[in-house]
Amino acid sequence: MGIGWNYAGFVLLVVFLLDAGDFCDGGVTSSFVRTKNISADMPLDSDVFQVPPGYNAPQQVHITQGDYEGNAVLVSWTTPDEPGSSTVLYWAENSKTKSHAKGIVLTYKYFNYTSGYIHHCTIKNLTFDTKYYYEVGIGNSTRQFWFVTPPRAGPDVPYTFGLIGDLGQTYHSNRTLTHYELSPIKGQTVLYVGDLSYADDYPFHDNVRWDTWGRFTERSAAYQPWIWTAGNHEIDFAPDLGESKPFKPYTNRYHVPFLASASTSPLWYSIKRASAYIIVMSSYSAYDKYTPQYKWLANELLKVNRTETPWLIVLIHCPIYNSYIHHYMEGETMRVMYEAWFVEYKIDVVFAGHVHAYERSERISNIAYDIVNGNCTPIPNESAPVYITIGDGGNQEGLATGMTEPQPSYSAYREASFGHGILDIKNRTHAYFGWNRNQDAYAVEADSVWLQNRYWTSSEKSSIASS
Ligand SMILES: *[C@@H]1O[C@H](CO)[C@@H](O)[C@H](O)[C@H]1NC(C)=O
Ligand SMILES: *[C@@H]1O[C@H](CO)[C@@H](O)[C@H](O)[C@H]1NC(C)=O
Ligand SMILES: *[C@@H]1O[C@H](CO)[C@@H](O)[C@H](O)[C@H]1NC(C)=O
Ligand SMILES: *[C@@H]1O[C@H](CO)[C@@H](O)[C@H](O)[C@H]1NC(C)=O
Ligand SMILES: *[C@@H]1O[C@H](CO)[C@@H](O)[C@H](O)[C@H]1NC(C)=O
Ligand SMILES: *[C@@H]1O[C@H](CO)[C@@H](O)[C@H](O)[C@H]1NC(C)=O
Numbered sequence: 262m263g264i265g266w267n268y269a270g271f272v273l274l275v276v277f278l279l280d281a282g283d284f285c286d287g288g289v290t291s292s293f294v295r296t297k298n299i300s301a302d303m304p305l306d307s308d309v310f311q312v313p314p315g316y317n318a319p320q321q322v323h324i325t326q327g328d329y330e331g332n333a334v335l336v337s338w339t340t341p342d343e344p345g346s347s348t349v350l351y352w353a354e355n356s357k358t359k360s361h362a363k364g365i366v367l368t369y370k371y372f373n374y375t376s377g378y379i380h381h382c383t384i385k386n387l388t389f390d391t392k393y394y395y396e397v398g399i400g401n402s403t404r405q406f407w408f409v410t411p412p413r414a415g416p417d418v419p420y421t422f423g424l425i426g427d428l429g430q431t432y433h434s435n436r437t438l439t440h441y442e443l444s445p446i447k448g449q450t451v452l453y454v455g456d457l458s459y460a461d462d463y464p465f466h467d468n469v470r471w472d473t474w475g476r477f478t479e480r481s482a483a484y485q486p487w488i489w490t491a492g493n494h495e496i497d498f499a500p501d502l503g504e505s506k507p508f509k510p511y512t513n514r515y516h517v518p519f520l521a522s523a524s525t526s527p528l529w530y531s532i533k534r535a536s537a538y539i540i541v542m543s544s545y546s547a548y549d550k551y552t553p554q555y556k557w558l559a560n561e562l563l564k565v566n567r568t569e570t571p572w573l574i575v576l577i578h579c580p581i582y583n584s585y586i587h588h589y590m591e592g593e594t595m596r597v598m599y600e601a602w603f604v605e606y607k608i609d610v611v612f613a614g615h616v617h618a619y620e621r622s623e624r625i626s627n628i629a630y631d632i633v634n635g636n637c638t639p640i641p642n643e644s645a646p647v648y649i650t651i652g653d654g655g656n657q658e659g660l661a662t663g664m665t666e667p668q669p670s671y672s673a674y675r676e677a678s679f680g681h682g683i684l685d686i687k688n689r690t691h692a693y694f695g696w697n698r699n700q701d702a703y704a705v706e707a708d709s710v711w712l713q714n715r716y717w718t719s720s721e722k723s724s725i726a727s728s
């Protein structure tokens with residue numbers, strides 16, 4: 262009897278251990294449950310959407326990097342009533358003289374919406390690591406802002422990026438942005454992983470919600486560059502409304518320096534910034550072999566000098582690794598196309614949005630898999646990037662809460678909450694990544710990890726020659 266009981270007990274124990282093993286293999290699925298889970302957009306008369314006072318006053322002011330090297334800034338803004346002036350007046354903090362740069366102005370129509378006068382002006386040849394003031398508008402309605410140029414690219418230049426995605430314009434969005442602004446580790450540039458305004462969720466893609474989003478984000482984006490990635494909510498393809506040119510509002514409103522990296526489209530491009538090399542890709546443009554994006558990326562990866570910019574970062578909207586039910590496997594074709602390059606070129610981190618939640622992967626690769634060998638389990642590989650999904654800005658579509666179970670072994674941490682990330686690069690070997698859940702205090706990090714640079718610390722042999 263005793264033996265029988267023991268045997269049954271042993272079997273139960275083994276079953277229990279195997280079961281627990283499955284869960285231990287995967288990382289942490291957070292048990293945090295959010296309160297006040299309402300994702301309503303802030304009403305049109307909210308403080309964050311206020312129109313600046315004065316006739317034809319510039320609004321929706323935002324800046325992004327204006328060239329490849331980092332010493333140009335692209336300033337964009339809208340004047341509502343008339344074109345006014347596309348000139349930016351700017352001066353270094355301690356300079357007596359002011360300079361002018363002349364930009365362009367454009368308008369676009371979308372269904373029955375006509376945009377304001379959208380200005381884009383690139384200020385070039387700035388001094389690295391310098392504070393500049395700038396002024397837009399004319400007459401009684403000028404507005405002044407400032408920015409700080411990054412240090413010249415170099416291997417041990419510390420620099421701090423914020424990570425925000427799928428922001429939208431709800432109360433949660435406002436909270437995420439506020440937490441980013443008040444973070445004790447100060448972000449110097451935002452890496453934005455796509456899905457901006459969610460205007461396309463409104464009837465007739467009401468582009469007024471693009472304007473409100475521009476006014477909402479101005480308080481950050483006018484003072485530090487936001488590096489833009491296009492998401493599915495930027496496509497705005499609506500033939501039923503007579504709108505069959507994809508990305509029309511986005512590409513009119515958010516200009517990027519794609520020509521500087523020899524790209525043929527604003528939807529994919531790259532920049533150098535301090536010690537980082539940032540490659541922006543488009544999930545919603547052709548990327549198969551022989552396409553413009555493919556050819557561009559093949560050449561781009563060869564250009565990167567890991568001594569000058571040790572940190573190689575990819576921004577993309579649709580995640581390649583995602584263990585949530587929402588958008589599960591949507592990134593698979595992109596993974597099949599590009600994962601081998603990501604591992605070969607030792608990309609440090611791939612940031613994505615799309616899934617309205619947070620997830621961080623282990624360093625894993627699935628490049629051994631093909632349809633014949635059936636080896637479809639991702640395996641640890643220290644040359645592989647960490648994949649971070651940060652589509653948790655807090656838009657009106659709400660959280661992605663459904664997860665595949667058990668948590669796959671490649672998933673290190675996942676949580677259905679809203680928040681933002683900080684990537685704090687210390688030197689060529691070390692960077693710190695922290696994720697703030699926007700229901701915690703500003704300084705609390707619900708998840709964090711030290712990242713060791715793949716090029717400088719991984720012992721895996723690389724097929725790329727060192728520079
Ligand atoms: C655009 O058309 C829709 C539907 O007819 C209407 O509700 C809306 O007020 C129109 N907007 C403008 C700016 O005319
Ligand atoms: C860039 O600025 C420097 C001084 O800061 C000046 O000497 C140089 O001529 C400028 N170059 C261009 C192309 O404007
Ligand atoms: C602009 O300022 C001038 C001088 O202060 C004033 O006379 C004029 O009425 C103002 N114009 C507007 C449109 O406010
Ligand atoms: C948005 O956040 C800012 C900063 O915390 C706050 O001043 C403002 O009142 C908030 N607005 C709304 C509509 O929540
Ligand atoms: C890479 O960058 C370093 C540091 O800027 C420089 O010394 C080196 O010449 C560059 N290598 C190549 C191949 O351009
Ligand atoms: C990691 O990937 C690289 C590049 O494909 C490969 O050479 C290496 O053998 C892999 N390492 C492991 C542990 O599988």
Ligand SMILES: *[C@@H]1O[C@H](CO)[C@@H](O)[C@H](O)[C@H]1NC(C)=O
Binds near residue numbers: 294658660662
């Ligand atoms: C949050 O609300 C969404 C709908 O807005 C719902 O699908 C989801 O299950 C809710 N999540 C939690 C954790 O309550």
Ligand SMILES: *[C@@H]1O[C@H](CO)[C@@H](O)[C@H](O)[C@H]1NC(C)=O
Binds near residue numbers: 689690
């Ligand atoms: C790089 O930064 C890390 C983390 O701050 C530190 O431990 C390490 O000593 C630094 N390396 C060098 C060479 O300074």
